[in-house]
Amino acid sequence: MDTVDAEQASKLSLFRPLGYQRNSCGYCKSEDGSAAYYCSSVSVRPEHYEELMNRGWRRSGKLYYKQNMQRSCCPHYTLRLEALSFKPRKDQRKAINRWNKFILGPEYIRKAAQLCPRSKEEKKYRKTNFDLLAAVHETEYANIKRPIDPKTKRPIEPAHKFEVTTEGDSVSQAKFDLFRKYQTAVHKEDLSKWKTKDFTQFLCSGLKRNSADPASGEKRIGSYHQCYRLDGRLVAVAVLDFVPHGVSSVYIFYDPDFEQWEFGKISALREIALTMEGDYRYYYMGYYIHSNQKMRYKGTFRPQYILDPESHDWDPLDGELVQKLDQRRYVSLSRDRRLAAEGVPESTDPVSDNFNDEEVSLFDLHMPGVLTVEEVEALDLDHWLLLVHGSFVHMMDLVGWERMPIRHPQSIKGIMAELAAALGPRVVKESAVVLFD
Numbered sequence: 365m366d367t368v369d370a371e372q373a374s375k376l377s378l379f380r381p382l383g384y385q386r387n388s389c390g391y392c393k394s395e396d397g398s399a400a401y402y403c404s405s406v407s408v409r410p411e412h413y414e415e416l417m418n419r420g421w422r423r424s425g426k427l428y429y430k431q432n433m434q435r436s437c438c439p440h441y442t443l444r445l446e447a448l449s450f451k452p453r454k455d456q457r458k459a460i461n462r463w464n465k466f467i468l469g470p471e472y473i474r475k476a477a478q479l480c481p482r483s484k485e486e487k488k489y490r491k492t493n494f495d496l497l498a499a500v501h502e503t504e505y506a507n508i509k510r511p512i513d514p515k516t517k518r519p520i521e522p523a524h525k526f527e528v529t530t531e532g533d534s535v536s537q538a539k540f541d542l543f544r545k546y547q548t549a550v551h552k553e554d555l556s557k558w559k560t561k562d563f564t565q566f567l568c569s570g571l572k573r574n575s576a577d578p579a580s581g582e583k584r585i586g587s588y589h590q591c592y593r594l595d596g597r598l599v600a601v602a603v604l605d606f607v608p609h610g611v612s613s614v615y616i617f618y619d620p621d622f623e624q625w626e627f628g629k630i631s632a633l634r635e636i637a638l639t640m641e642g643d644y645r646y647y648y649m650g651y652y653i654h655s656n657q658k659m660r661y662k663g664t665f666r667p668q669y670i671l672d673p674e675s676h677d678w679d680p681l682d683g684e685l686v687q688k689l690d691q692r693r694y695v696s697l698s699r700d701r702r703l704a705a706e707g708v709p710e711s712t713d714p715v716s717d718n719f720n721d722e723e724v725s726l727f728d729l730h731m732p733g734v735l736t737v738e739e740v741e742a743l744d745l746d747h748w749l750l751l752v753h754g755s756f757v758h759m760m761d762l763v764g765w766e767r768m769p770i771r772h773p774q775s776i777k778g779i780m781a782e783l784a785a786a787l788g789p790r791v792v793k794e795s796a797v798v799l800f801d
Contacts (some may be wrong), residue, residue, distance in 0.1 A: 368749065368756040374532040377412045377795040379403045379428075383773070389437050391656050397437030399721060400429045401731070401786045404485050410571045410585045412791050414607035417442060417648060420671055420733050420789050423605075425569045425613075430786050432731045433673050434694050435721060440651035442671035444610070444678060447639040447647050449667050450528055450541060452494060456664070458497050459629040467503040467594075467624065469523025476520065479511040500630045501635045504528055525595050528603075529633070533587040535560060535568045542619060543567070549620035567615055583608070583642060590634070592618075592627075602631045602637075610646035611639045632665060652681075654689040672698050673732040696732060725771045726782040736784040737770060743784055745777070749796035756796060 382402040388503050389397040404426050408416075413423065420442050421430045433439035465473070482490070501507050505527050510519035517584050547553045570587020584606045592600040602619035603612055613635055618627040632649065639647045652670065653659045658666075662668070669678040670685060675698035679685050688695045721729055727737040735743075746760035759765055759780060768777035776799075784792045 370669065373756070373796075375409070375794065376749065377405065377408045377791065378798050379405050379408075379783060379787065379795055380798045381779050383779070383782070384428075384432070384473050384722060384729075384731075386722055391438045391653055392455075394437045398433040399435045400535070401432070401734070401782070402427065402429045403783060403786075404428065406569075408571055409794075410607045411630065413571055413605065415788065415790050416543050417607070417610075417612065418671065419676055420673060422651060423570075425565045425567065430733065432721075432729065434707035434732050435729070437693075438653050438655060439673075439694050440653060441673075443649045443652045443662055443681070444634065444669050444671065445647040445649065445665055446667055446669070447645065450496070450647075451637050451666055452496060452585070452633065453664055453666075456629055456633060457494050457499075459626045460633050463625050463630055464499065464503045467522055467524045467526045468508075472522045476509065476511065479513070479520070480509055495639050496633065497641065500634045527593045528590060529593070530584070530588050530590045530638075532573060533568045533570045533589050533603065535564045539563075539589070539591075539601055542601065543617050544600055546617040546620060550623075570603075570614070571605055571607075578618060587614075590631075595623075600627050600631065602635065604635065606642070606644070606714060610644050610648055611635055611642070613650055628661065636665070654686075655693060670723065672696055674699050676733065689718070691700055719773075723773075725773045725778065726785060727771055733786065737781065737785075740781045740785050741770065743792055745780055745784060747778065748792060751798045752800075 380403060383405055384399070384401050385398045386396040388395050390718070405428060406426055408423075408428070413421075416428065416430075419430070420433075420441075421428055422440075423429075431440045433441070468476075480665075503522070503526050505525045508522055510521060512518065513520050540560055543563055544555055544558050547558060548555055567589075571585075573586030573588070574582075574584070585608065586606055588604050588606065590602040590604055591598060592602075598619075599622055600616065602616045603614040605614055606612075613632070616627060616631045634648050639645075647666075648663065649662045652662050653660075654663075663681050666681075669680040670681050671677075672679055673694075674696040677698060679697050685695065685697060688697075688700070703710055726734060746758060746765070748759050749756045750762070759777075759789055761774060765777060768775045770777050770781045772778040773782065780797060783797065787795065
């Protein structure tokens with residue numbers, strides 16, 4: 365067999381198949397209403413994760429999953445926003461402006477207006493235009509003008525010192541304490557549920573970071589924490605994945621004492637600005653569940669696009685799509701158009717069968733967005749790499765590989781075929797499989 369050198373190995377993403385599973389739904393509380401294909405990994409390249417997101421995947425720490433939207437109670441749709449085309453709504457502009465006024469304080473605003481008055485042209489422009497990049501940065505302490513007060517002979521200071529830093533997704537006591545405070549106050553969870561190792565696995569085990577120097581102009585790639593500090597106190601942390609063409613929001617947790625300031629909106633605006641400034645094209649807000657009212661706010665960031673579960677095209681979240689999502693849970697516009705061309709009525713809500721879908725082959729479920737068995741057979745699984753005890757072998761080197769049934773979900777070949785079907789051609793070609801830790 366061919367050997368894999370260190371340089372080739374470093375370019376591979378590693379996946380451990382966990383298979384198709386049913387679990388309780390965190391949204392409608394159905395006991396086994398959510399169905400998804402799962403795998404885990406300690407090494408996924410950012411470009412591969414971007415490919416997976418564009419096929420409907422998301423991650424939670426080292427766990428990667430793609431929902432079977434047609435067989436789930438609350439289908440999770442992938443969202444993507446075109447950053448340069450973003451048009452903030454009035455309520456979004458209001459949220460950042462309220463926060464900025466809080467940071468500056470009335471005394472600073474009054475004195476600054478006296479000592480550093482804006483020109484008529486600038487006042488007119490600000491009255492009729494909203495500059496997102498200026499708005500999210502103008503109250504960061506490093507950017508605040510501090511003219512000398514003629515009475516005290518000292519620089520005038522804002523009411524609060526607000527600082528934002530982007531750092532690696534590492535654990536710290538301050539982050540962990542803030543996270544537990546948020547989870548218990550906002551999500552009503554028991555403190556005993558979260559230990560440091562759980563927090564680390566959930567929010568500090570992301571994509572491998574590059575060593576880009578922001579001053580060099582090279583894009584930041586990998587998983588990071590954007591930390592918000594007020595007067596030296598950590599008040600919010602946004603967990604972000606940077607991929608070659610986009611920024612993905614993983615999670616945001618904040619001090620519940622500041623809930624009135626709408627950190628969900630503020631962080632989204634800052635992350636859209638970060639996307640634009642870093643020369644990324646897309647901002648991913650995570651999954652969208654149309655039937656869940658708490659999720660509807662994501663659709664207010666426009667222009668927002670939803671990934672078609674079957675064709676992997678991106679459809680605008682408006683008009684036809686919204687109307688159909690109001691009528692039924694699972695919508696694939698490409699499927700509807702194909703059926704219409706064939707003269708077949710559109711499908712309704714997620715499928716309900718009399719068999720246990722965890723016990724059959726993924727290929728027999730016709731899960732939206734995965735490859736067919738014929739498409740997987742065309743991928744040349746024989747030469748897909750398997751990592752065994754620190755060495756790479758080809759699948760065809762496994763004893764009995766040729767005789768294994770590809771449709772049998774308990775055979776090694778069946779397990780590999782299902783993983784390949786969910787990952788897609790590109791990621792399979794540039795990855796390897798780990799069966800045992």
